[in-house]
Amino acid sequence: MALLATCFAGQAAAQSITAVSYGGSYQKASTEAWYEPFAAATGIRVDVEDFNGGLAQIRAQVEVGNVYWDVVDLNASDVTLACDEGLLEYVDAAALPPAPDGTPAEEDFISGTLSDCGVGNVVWSTIYAYDANRFPGARPETIADFFDLEKFPGRRGMRRVPMANLEFALLADGVPAEDVYAVLSTPEGLGRAFDKLDTIKDQVVWWEAGAQPPQMLADGEVVMSTAYNGRIFNAQVLEGQSFVIVWDGQLLDINQLAIVAGTPRLDEAMRLVSFASTADALADLGRRISYGPARESAGPLITTHLETGVEMGPHLPTHPPNMARALRRDWTWWVDNQDELNERFSAWLAR
Amino acid sequence: MTARRRGRVAKVGPGRRDRLRAMGLVLPLLIFLGVTFLAPLGTMLVRSVYDPVVADALPATLTALRDWDGEGLPAEAAYEAAAREIGAAREARTLGQVASRANRLQSGLRGVFTRTGRDLREVAEGPWREAMAAIDSAWVEPGTWHAIRAAGERITARHYLNALDMQRLADGSVARQPEERRIYLPLLWRTLLVSLAITVFCLILGYPIAHLIAHARPRRAGLLLALVLVPFWTSLLVRTTSWIVLLQTQGVVNDLLVAIGLVGDDGRLSMVYNMTGTLVAMTHVLLPFMVLPLYSVMRSIPPLHMRAAASMGATPAQAFRRVYWPQTLPGVGAGSLLVFILAIGYYITPALVGGSSGQLISNMVAYHMQTSLNWGLAAALGALLLVGVLVLYLLYDRLVGVERMSLG
Numbered sequence A: 001m002a003l004l005a006t007c008f009a010g011q012a013a014a015q016s017i018t019a020v021s022y023g024g025s026y027q028k029a030s031t032e033a034w035y036e037p038f039a040a041a042t043g044i045r046v047d048v049e050d051f052n053g054g055l056a057q058i059r060a061q062v063e064v065g066n067v068y069w070d071v072v073d074l075n076a077s078d079v080t081l082a083c084d085e086g087l088l089e090y091v092d093a094a095a096l097p098p099a100p101d102g103t104p105a106e107e108d109f110i111s112g113t114l115s116d117c118g119v120g121n122v123v124w125s126t127i128y129a130y131d132a133n134r135f136p137g138a139r140p141e142t143i144a145d146f147f148d149l150e151k152f153p154g155r156r157g158m159r160r161v162p163m164a165n166l167e168f169a170l171l172a173d174g175v176p177a178e179d180v181y182a183v184l185s186t187p188e189g190l191g192r193a194f195d196k197l198d199t200i201k202d203q204v205v206w207w208e209a210g211a212q213p214p215q216m217l218a219d220g221e222v223v224m225s226t227a228y229n230g231r232i233f234n235a236q237v238l239e240g241q242s243f244v245i246v247w248d249g250q251l252l253d254i255n256q257l258a259i260v261a262g263t264p265r266l267d268e269a270m271r272l273v274s275f276a277s278t279a280d281a282l283a284d285l286g287r288r289i290s291y292g293p294a295r296e297s298a299g300p301l302i303t304t305h306l307e308t309g310v311e312m313g314p315h316l317p318t319h320p321p322n323m324a325r326a327l328r329r330d331w332t333w334w335v336d337n338q339d340e341l342n343e344r345f346s347a348w349l350a351r
Numbered sequence B: 001m002t003a004r005r006r007g008r009v010a011k012v013g014p015g016r017r018d019r020l021r022a023m024g025l026v027l028p029l030l031i032f033l034g035v036t037f038l039a040p041l042g043t044m045l046v047r048s049v050y051d052p053v054v055a056d057a058l059p060a061t062l063t064a065l066r067d068w069d070g071e072g073l074p075a076e077a078a079y080e081a082a083a084r085e086i087g088a089a090r091e092a093r094t095l096g097q098v099a100s101r102a103n104r105l106q107s108g109l110r111g112v113f114t115r116t117g118r119d120l121r122e123v124a125e126g127p128w129r130e131a132m133a134a135i136d137s138a139w140v141e142p143g144t145w146h147a148i149r150a151a152g153e154r155i156t157a158r159h160y161l162n163a164l165d166m167q168r169l170a171d172g173s174v175a176r177q178p179e180e181r182r183i184y185l186p187l188l189w190r191t192l193l194v195s196l197a198i199t200v201f202c203l204i205l206g207y208p209i210a211h212l213i214a215h216a217r218p219r220r221a222g223l224l225l226a227l228v229l230v231p232f233w234t235s236l237l238v239r240t241t242s243w244i245v246l247l248q249t250q251g252v253v254n255d256l257l258v259a260i261g262l263v264g265d266d267g268r269l270s271m272v273y274n275m276t277g278t279l280v281a282m283t284h285v286l287l288p289f290m291v292l293p294l295y296s297v298m299r300s301i302p303p304l305h306m307r308a309a310a311s312m313g314a315t316p317a318q319a320f321r322r323v324y325w326p327q328t329l330p331g332v333g334a335g336s337l338l339v340f341i342l343a344i345g346y347y348i349t350p351a352l353v354g355g356s357s358g359q360l361i362s363n364m365v366a367y368h369m370q371t372s373l374n375w376g377l378a379a380a381l382g383a384l385l386l387v388g389v390l391v392l393y394l395l396y397d398r399l400v401g402v403e404r405m406s407l408g
Helices: A002-011 A024-042 A054-062 A074-084 A164-171 A177-184 A188-200 A212-219 A231-239 A266-276 A280-286 A296-299 A330-349 B016-049 B053-057 B059-065 B076-092 B095-105 B111-121 B128-135 B140-149 B158-163 B184-214 B219-232 B236-247 B251-259 B275-299 B306-311 B317-345 B348-353 B361-370 B376-401
Strands: A016-022 A045-051 A071-076 A118-130 A156-159 A203-207 A222-226 A243-259 B166-168 B174-176
Touching: A002 B059, A016 A024, A016 A243, A016 A266, A024 A045, A024 A231, A024 A266, A024 A280, A071 A074, A071 A118, A071 B174, A074 A118, A074 A243, A074 A330, A074 B095, A118 A231, A118 B317, A164 A177, A164 A188, A164 A280, A164 B275, A177 B140, A188 A330, A203 A212, A203 B306, A212 A222, A212 A231, A231 A243, A231 B053, A243 A266, A266 A280, A266 B184, A280 B275, A330 B111, B016 B158, B016 B236, B016 B376, B053 B059, B053 B076, B053 B095, B053 B275, B059 B140, B059 B158, B095 B111, B095 B140, B111 B128, B111 B140, B140 B275, B158 B376, B166 B219, B166 B236, B166 B376, B184 B219, B184 B317, B184 B361, B184 B376, B236 B251, B236 B348, B275 B317, B275 B348, B306 B317, B348 B361, B361 B376
Parallel strands: A016 A045, A016 A071, A156 A203, A156 A222
Antiparallel strands: A071 A243, A118 A222, A118 A243, B166 B174
16 A cells, blocks of 8 residues: 555656646636646646545545645535545635735635635536527526426426525525525524425436536426536537526535645645636636636636637626625535435435 | 275375465465455444544543533533643644534534634633633533534444434434434335346346357357447446436437327426436346356256257246256356345446436445545445345355356
């Protein structure tokens, strides 16, 4: 085992580091926007690996003391969990690069995107989308319409986790966005969310991977589906699908770059995190995939989609009209409650 | 007088040195198995009953709690010890691990621990009960302390209790989980039933195919065997997603049914994202594991046996039942055991085509390994599956005899 460990560690000595990200179009975009320019600027090679989220591999590396991942692109709730468990290095926000106009990083990052161990990079969201071809008459416009089988009959796609679905259920049931987590914290509120989900349960097709919803919409397997906004954007501009995103009730989420605790390449890793969190780097990513930047100053720099020339603004979750009834995911709430809710959700599904 | 047989038989078989040399040949395999199979298996089994994190981080608190009668609130000494040790754990960055374990026993305690660790830095001296109650009212609820005491057990049965949908109540008695949280037992039961159904389907579909291949002319047999093997060599994900394309409501099969007028356009069948999808896709994926052992056993049965049975007046059905079938039993046993054991551990296929009703216990194991990081519970669920497989193996050995099993 130790021999194996040295083989792996030796491979990544000093002049190369390993960055890990979710595969697919997001990884492609971040490689082009951050990792390749970083390698060109510093001479430090970046090996990009992909994973499916989750902390199991990071924990295994830290526990065995054989860290061969250096920088990881993680969901903010995973960063909170992993930081608490001591799996990530602390990151000093003051050491991050300031905005182009000199505003210090701590003020330039959108509030909540910096944490003890994570540096925010993208703001993405879970929305629902439909295929315009299937709605010749009235079209869904609000999150309540997603739960309205009378007005819009047909099957719905939803991710098979309690996360997002419980929030959508309460929003559709008329709970104001700012009260959603307070209501969910009470047993009655939780019951109310499950009751709302009950009303469409037998019309739901559950999905697992982010690539499934666009496919199910294109196949006509469902008439509307929750999805990650970037995936729908790709289907819209690259594949010419006539999908429409309903931004009402969108659930905003944040990804962060973090450094695995105990990496022998801490300096290089920190340099990469700094490099990738400049306004220019974040804007570059925003021109490749429709995820908003975590810095205020990067917003105006995002103009058109590099590949197709489409104006990016209206496609970003952070676009003001899209934010009218947006909810920010409370990941500390989810970290506190996910064990119990996952059990309850699984039991509910099986009923 | 009988002539004495020659007293000595020439010693045959390997000598000591030969045996050692033979051992040397298998040694790499043994080491490999030890490192990649036995060691991880052992570690996981240990994890399912042994969890020192809380006991190591809060030793004085747990000692102080020993004097607590479980009614009302613990003494000030426990609060003082907890305050000191939570602060120390925060410094050592182990507080999160302690918090996540307490959180599994009572939702919300993670936040209580991390908040307390953060805010206690501003508190220099006692009374600690008031100080901690001011940070979070959970500290003046007995349930919090019960959870800490339970999480502090170094050797614990709670993962197994949890895996069997049971919980330890505050007074130490064991009770079933409330109904809306019972999940693992129904899933275990469903996993066993689904695996059994898949084994039966594979046998029904695989037996005639294996027979056909085993008794076909060589060239045709080769072709048929390739038809079995090519899907076997194709990526699992490709095969699974192909079934989605075929079975979905706007898919090939439904289009065909609508085209020939068997079902109306509104009445398209739901054949995927439910139990049907899981059964169809898994049966297809596992079929080769049934066909191959059956094939190799059937090939060794001389065709003369059936002809002999016929010549002695047996009808084809009788000949099959009394002569052919018993000789294929070793293959049936091997194939069934193989398919069944693979099926109860399967998780990618049910995750993709299973929808809500087609989930199996392995999906929960994956969830606890990857997302919730509750490796103790994952290990306990895995151990239960392992016990299930071993029991089946012993049953099989009792009923059929493992030495009769043949993988060809």
